Every structure is written in structure tokens, then in C-alpha cells.
Amino acid sequence: MTEQQRTFREGWKWFTDSRYGMFIHFGPYAQYGRGEQVLFREHLDQQEYARQACEWNPAFFDAELWAYTARKAGMKYACLTTRHHDGYCLWDTKTTDYSSAKQAAGRDFVREFTEAFRKEGLRVGLYYSWIDWRIPAYFDGPEKDPEGWAVMKDYLHAQVEELVTNYGRIDHFFFDGVWPRSAEDLDSIRLVERMKQIQPDILVNNRLGLSPEEKAHADGGGGSGDSDVLGDFGSPEHVIEPDQHRLWESNQVTTWRLWGYTNGERWRPADLLLDMLCECAEKGGASGGNLLLNVGPQPDGQLPPEFVERALQIGQWLEVHGEAIYGSDGGNLTEFITYGRQTMKDNYLYLIIRFWDGRPVLRLADLVTPVRSVTLLTTGQKLEFRQEGDVLWIEGLPKERPTALFPVIRIECEGRPETNQWGRERLWTGDPARIADWARSRGTSVYVDGQPR
Structure with missing residues (x-):
């Protein structure tokens, strides 16, 4: 440029x-x-x-x-x-x-x-x-x-x-x-x-x-x-x-x-x-x-x-x-379509939840950056969380949807939010070898236990 x-x-x-x-x-x-x-x-x-x-x-x-x-x-x-x-x-x-x-x-x-x-x-x-x-x-x-x-x-x-x-x-x-x-x-x-x-x-x-x-x-x-x-x-x-x-x-x-x-x-x-x-x-x-x-x-x-x-x-x-929304610089960092959408700004990742399921825990896969804090932006409530490798567990979510439209969870990271291969490559895209490896963790056969007969 x-x-x-x-x-x-x-x-x-x-x-x-x-x-x-x-x-x-x-x-x-x-x-x-x-x-x-x-x-x-x-x-x-x-x-x-x-x-x-x-x-x-x-x-x-x-x-x-x-x-x-x-x-x-x-x-x-x-x-x-x-x-x-x-x-x-x-x-x-x-x-x-x-x-x-x-x-x-x-x-x-x-x-x-x-x-x-x-x-x-x-x-x-x-x-x-x-x-x-x-x-x-x-x-x-x-x-x-x-x-x-x-x-x-x-x-x-x-x-x-x-x-x-x-x-x-x-x-x-x-x-x-x-x-x-x-x-x-x-x-x-x-x-x-x-x-x-x-x-x-x-x-x-x-x-x-x-x-x-x-x-x-x-x-x-x-x-x-x-x-x-x-x-x-x-x-x-x-x-x-x-x-x-x-x-x-x-x-x-x-x-x-x-x-x-x-x-x-x-x-x-x-x-x-x-x-x-x-x-x-x-x-x-x-x-x-x-x-x-x-x-x-x-x-x-x-x-x-x-x-x-x-x-x-x-x-x-x-x-x-x-x-x-304002001044955000894109999102869609991890695979989140089963819940909603994402945006990012600086060190923050925002989860815009279209489908509130009423469960107290939300599992977010493939966020590799260490997390500092999690807030239910809709109410200002600080949420408990635990990070296990590249999986973030967000806890203490209310059963009832806290807004008539889309609740938003703000995740503050230690740096710019980053993802792994699963976040970069989505359904029907990327290297199929990663999917083969994932499937191989179950086994290789068509039987329930994955073991050959």
C-alpha cells in the first residue's frame, strides 16, 4: 500500500x-x-x-x-x-x-x-x-x-x-x-x-x-x-x-x-x-x-x-x-455458528449469541490465546471460566435470555485473539487430513467401537 x-x-x-x-x-x-x-x-x-x-x-x-x-x-x-x-x-x-x-x-x-x-x-x-x-x-x-x-x-x-x-x-x-x-x-x-x-x-x-x-x-x-x-x-x-x-x-x-x-x-x-x-x-x-x-x-x-x-x-x-459492532475489525475467529456470531476488537473477542440455549455452561473451542476475563456484556456480570488447552469453558450463564435480542459475551485475552487449524479451516474447507486424524481417534471401522472385525 x-x-x-x-x-x-x-x-x-x-x-x-x-x-x-x-x-x-x-x-x-x-x-x-x-x-x-x-x-x-x-x-x-x-x-x-x-x-x-x-x-x-x-x-x-x-x-x-x-x-x-x-x-x-x-x-x-x-x-x-x-x-x-x-x-x-x-x-x-x-x-x-x-x-x-x-x-x-x-x-x-x-x-x-x-x-x-x-x-x-x-x-x-x-x-x-x-x-x-x-x-x-x-x-x-x-x-x-x-x-x-x-x-x-x-x-x-x-x-x-x-x-x-x-x-x-x-x-x-x-x-x-x-x-x-x-x-x-x-x-x-x-x-x-x-x-x-x-x-x-x-x-x-x-x-x-x-x-x-x-x-x-x-x-x-x-x-x-x-x-x-x-x-x-x-x-x-x-x-x-x-x-x-x-x-x-x-x-x-x-x-x-x-x-x-x-x-x-x-x-x-x-x-x-x-x-x-x-x-x-x-x-x-x-x-x-x-x-x-x-x-x-x-x-x-x-x-x-x-x-x-x-x-x-x-x-x-x-x-x-x-x-x-462499532470499530470492530471482523470476527468469525472460531467455529461458532451453532451459537451465533463473533467480532473482535484489540484484545477482545465478542460472542454474539443468536441462539440462547439456557444452559449454565458454554464451551468455546479453538481459542488458543490465554484469557484474562469473561463478562456477560448484556448485564455487566463477570463470569467464571476455565481454559483447558484450546477449549474455554464459560460458567454461570443465566437460564433465561438476558435480552430480547442477542446477548453478548466479551472475552478479554492477553493478546490479540488467535485460533488453531480448526478455527481457520471450517466445514467443507481446509486439509481433510485433520478430519481423518480426528475420526481416527475413535477407530477406523464402521462398528460402534470403531474396531475392525
């Missing part, structure tokens, strides 16, 4: 320390209550959609309340859809009158968002869609309509430059909707260079267009790409897949599928959402591993109560157990 890369990494440390952010899909599509892509997916009349978009006026939009909720939920940053695929802009842009500032709402929602979230001490991110379903030139491209495409590209670049110039420090920028254009069509690499001239520490995601030259891509469907050239962080959606080349965050919905507000959508329970956060932290390590958890506000601007309820449950859990 070069000295410049180390500097960048230090400037981005807030990202890996945060682990948890709020994604906000908000726009006139909320009026339909059928997700953020209703215009395209239902092939609606373009002019009628535009008429309703221009009349949209979310009277109860309160960015300060959004920001307060995000902070109480334990989130450390937020990303707002400034313009989704329908082309409607949530800021006071000079490039078009199709915006919240020029139409019925008469408000610059991006300004209200950035100011309110900074006031709560949260980092600020902006989402921007390359695609605009209203404009034929985007789909005809430079081959079929070179003049129209040139105008379209200038429009896109001008809007992005407005967003990174007019709203103070922007920490995080999320492109989307690149299909069917390439990085060369979009001139996205040059645009990102310009963005970083204006915002030197900004983190830009990897959805910058298919590039034959770079042999990398990041499409609107969340591909991670296979190069560390295009984009600072990977942005898989609906899945938790670590990106081997860069920082990464998993984009997930709180509902079953859709991002924008949807009438009748089913909601995922708080424990499932928390497990996503824990999985991201467990898999993240020093290369990232964040959860960007989405909410689609109601058409009047209020956060859905179902979201708020779940978010605050997770926030209360983080108030007690946050040290196992």
Missing part, C-alpha cells in the same frame, strides 16, 4: 468505525405506494406521473426528526436518494425545473437533510441515479444519438457537481442505475476525479459503469466488480458478500423486497435486521463491512412507524452492546 493509499485509508476510517448507516429512498413515487420503480415496472403514463410528481408536497417531512431517529437507532451515517430513476430531483438544481424546489413542495430537501444530519453528528451521504427513465438519449446512447447523448452526459455531470459543491462536506456518494451505459459512455472516471477535487475525502461507490479497459463493472443490481480501480467501496444489495478489493457495505431493506414506500409490504423483524448488522461486522475486518439499512418514508414525509419501532429496538441494543 502506498503512502497516499494509507492517507486515504485513514481519511476513511470513519466508515469502518461506523458499521451502520441509514439508506433513505424518498421521492414522488411514494405517493403510489408500490415501490421506488413503479413508473417503469408498471409502464405508467409519463406525463401523468410527472403531473403527480409536480403536485407532491410532503408536508410532514422533518429532516431533524429523521436525523434524531437515526442517531437513536445507533446509525452513524445516512444516504438520501437525491434523484432516483424517475428523474425527479430533491434539491434546488439549476439544470431542470423537475425538482422539489421548483414544484409544489417549494423546498430543497437535500439541504434540509444534510444540515439536520450533520447537526446530529452523523456523516452525510448522497445517492444519485445515472439513469433517467424520461430521457430517450440515455437509452439510445452515443451510438444512436451522439448529440442527445452529449447533452445528457453534461446534464448528469452538472447535477453531480452541484451536489458535491453546494451542500458542505459530503462523506459518502452512492451512484446507481448505470445500465446500459459504460464507464466510457458516462465518462465516470473523469467525473469522480472532479468530485474528489471538490471533496478530497469523499467515498464513492463502485457503480460507475462497465469498463472493458478496466475489466470491472458495478451495475444497478449491486455487483461488486472485480477491480479496485472503479470505486472506493463495493455496494452489494440484498446480499452480504464481502468485497475482496475495497471497503464494502451491504444495502438491505427493512421490508421483504422494495426500497420506496409500499402499502402492504411485509416487515422483517428486528432480530433479523440486527443479525444482518452483526454479519456485516463479522465479515468486515479492516476492509469494511457495513450495513446500510433502508427506509422508504411515507408520501407525507413521515418515517413508517414499523421502521421506527424496529430501528429503535436495535438502537437500544447498540447502547449496551455497541462496542461489539
Whole structure:
């Protein structure tokens, strides 16, 4: 890693320390209550959609309340859809009158968002869609309509430059909707260079267009790409897949599928959402591993109560157990899937227990570092323990689950927690010879006693 890369990494440390952010899909599509892509997916009349978009006026939009909720939920940053695929802009842009500032709402929602979230001490991110379903030139491209495409590209670049110039420090920028254009069509690499001239520490995601030259891509469907050239962080959606080349965050919905507000959508329970956060932290390590958890506000601007309820449950859990998530540097040290997940930080190993079995003793295999102390972080109770070789026995656990969500046990070691071969090599992986040796300790035959007949 070069000295410049180390500097960048230090400037981005807030990202890996945060682990948890709020994604906000908000726009006139909320009026339909059928997700953020209703215009395209239902092939609606373009002019009628535009008429309703221009009349949209979310009277109860309160960015300060959004920001307060995000902070109480334990989130450390937020990303707002400034313009989704329908082309409607949530800021006071000079490039078009199709915006919240020029139409019925008469408000610059991006300004209200950035100011309110900074006031709560949260980092600020902006989402921007390359695609605009209203404009034929985007789909005809430079081959079929070179003049129209040139105008379209200038429009896109001008809007992005407005967003990174007019709203103070922007920490995080999320492109989307690149299909069917390439990085060369979009001139996205040059645009990102310009963005970083204006915002030197900004983190830009990897959805910058298919590039034959770079042999990398990041499409609107969340591909991670296979190069560390295009984009600072990977942005898989609906899945938790670590990106081997860069920082990464998993984009997930709180509902079953859709991002924008949807009438009748089913909601995922708080424990499932928390497990996503824990999985991201467990898999993240020093290369990232964040959860960007989405909410689609109601058409009047209020956060859905179902979201708020779940978010605050997770926030209360983080108030007690946050040290196992924030600033953690990965986990999954030993085989622990039969109980839950693990994270680490410095000399600490955290056991995040999804499946509390009510037994007074927990056996943790394959931790080879000497242990100094064990604490049930959930209650602060010091726990008795004994270490026999590479097996740790934790004693005195309560029969009843001490929290409605996941109890956490903190293990303090004498040094960085380390494991053995069994911890490094898991089921279906590693050297099968170790499994043969383990099986041989029983015997070699198919009979109960393992002895040949």
C-alpha cells in the first residue's frame, strides 16, 4: 500500500468505525405506494406521473426528526436518494425545473437533510441515479444519438457537481442505475476525479459503469466488480458478500423486497435486521463491512412507524452492546455458528449469541490465546471460566435470555485473539487430513467401537 493509499485509508476510517448507516429512498413515487420503480415496472403514463410528481408536497417531512431517529437507532451515517430513476430531483438544481424546489413542495430537501444530519453528528451521504427513465438519449446512447447523448452526459455531470459543491462536506456518494451505459459512455472516471477535487475525502461507490479497459463493472443490481480501480467501496444489495478489493457495505431493506414506500409490504423483524448488522461486522475486518439499512418514508414525509419501532429496538441494543459492532475489525475467529456470531476488537473477542440455549455452561473451542476475563456484556456480570488447552469453558450463564435480542459475551485475552487449524479451516474447507486424524481417534471401522472385525 502506498503512502497516499494509507492517507486515504485513514481519511476513511470513519466508515469502518461506523458499521451502520441509514439508506433513505424518498421521492414522488411514494405517493403510489408500490415501490421506488413503479413508473417503469408498471409502464405508467409519463406525463401523468410527472403531473403527480409536480403536485407532491410532503408536508410532514422533518429532516431533524429523521436525523434524531437515526442517531437513536445507533446509525452513524445516512444516504438520501437525491434523484432516483424517475428523474425527479430533491434539491434546488439549476439544470431542470423537475425538482422539489421548483414544484409544489417549494423546498430543497437535500439541504434540509444534510444540515439536520450533520447537526446530529452523523456523516452525510448522497445517492444519485445515472439513469433517467424520461430521457430517450440515455437509452439510445452515443451510438444512436451522439448529440442527445452529449447533452445528457453534461446534464448528469452538472447535477453531480452541484451536489458535491453546494451542500458542505459530503462523506459518502452512492451512484446507481448505470445500465446500459459504460464507464466510457458516462465518462465516470473523469467525473469522480472532479468530485474528489471538490471533496478530497469523499467515498464513492463502485457503480460507475462497465469498463472493458478496466475489466470491472458495478451495475444497478449491486455487483461488486472485480477491480479496485472503479470505486472506493463495493455496494452489494440484498446480499452480504464481502468485497475482496475495497471497503464494502451491504444495502438491505427493512421490508421483504422494495426500497420506496409500499402499502402492504411485509416487515422483517428486528432480530433479523440486527443479525444482518452483526454479519456485516463479522465479515468486515479492516476492509469494511457495513450495513446500510433502508427506509422508504411515507408520501407525507413521515418515517413508517414499523421502521421506527424496529430501528429503535436495535438502537437500544447498540447502547449496551455497541462496542461489539462499532470499530470492530471482523470476527468469525472460531467455529461458532451453532451459537451465533463473533467480532473482535484489540484484545477482545465478542460472542454474539443468536441462539440462547439456557444452559449454565458454554464451551468455546479453538481459542488458543490465554484469557484474562469473561463478562456477560448484556448485564455487566463477570463470569467464571476455565481454559483447558484450546477449549474455554464459560460458567454461570443465566437460564433465561438476558435480552430480547442477542446477548453478548466479551472475552478479554492477553493478546490479540488467535485460533488453531480448526478455527481457520471450517466445514467443507481446509486439509481433510485433520478430519481423518480426528475420526481416527475413535477407530477406523464402521462398528460402534470403531474396531475392525
